[in-house]
Amino acid sequence: xxxxxxxxxxxxxxxxxxxSMAAEARRLGVAGWVRNRxxxxxxxxxxxxxxxxxxxxxxxxxxxxxxxxxRIEEHDAAPEGGTGFTIAx
Numbered sequence: 181x182x183x184x185x186x187x188x189x190x191x192x193x194x195x196x197x198x199x200s201m202a203a204e205a206r207r208l209g210v211a212g213w214v215r216n217r218x219x220x221x222x223x224x225x226x227x228x229x230x231x232x233x234x235x236x237x238x239x240x241x242x243x244x245x246x247x248x249x250x251r252i253e254e255h256d257a258a259p260e261g262g263t264g265f266t267i268a269x
Contacts, residue, residue, distance in 0.1 A: 186254050195245075197222050
């Protein structure tokens with residue numbers, strides 16, 4: 181089990197990033213959450229098998245069709261023990 185936290189910078193709000201990430205996380209079997217931040221970034225926490233979390237990280241570097249990801253801050257995180265992937269705030 182691995183857990184990672186990301187802050188995604190660029191044109192990532194108003195382009196369906198959160199909903200698309202949640203759908204991809206569910207497809208991969210990854211638990212966690214994603215939310216918009218007041219500074220225009222998107223923050224996410226993902227936990228699950230290392231290969232699935234890595235696949236979600238690769239997806240986040242591109243994002244959905246209309247997103248323009250400039251960069252991603254990535255950090256290890258403590259697993260929160262979640263069982264699904266939710267859109268928060």
